[in-house]
Amino acid sequence: MFLVQAVNIFFQIVVYLIFGRVILSWFARPGDRVYPLYRMLIQLTEPILAPFRRLSDRFMRNSGIDISPMIAIFAIWFVRALIIKLLFILF
DSSP states (O other), rough: OOHHHHHHHHHHHHHHHHHHHHHHHHOOTTTTTTTTHHHHHHHHHHHHHHHHHHHHHHHHHTTTOOOHHHHHHHHHHHHHHHHHHHHHHHH
């Protein structure tokens, strides 16, 4: 089913973008060659990560560890599975 494949591809791309942002956050610094790519990843993923960051800040105050990407990926997997189940029910 084409629609299920499109949903899978979309959510997989979003997860890869989040992983890319996490990995580049360890290495990219202003002035580096990869820094523009890192800034682009921030702009693409921040609307997704911001709500989860606020949620994780409530439970892990000043811990220094940002678990919002992990929470966001779990939520993306859950939403993806829910949408696919609904598509199978509807079609």
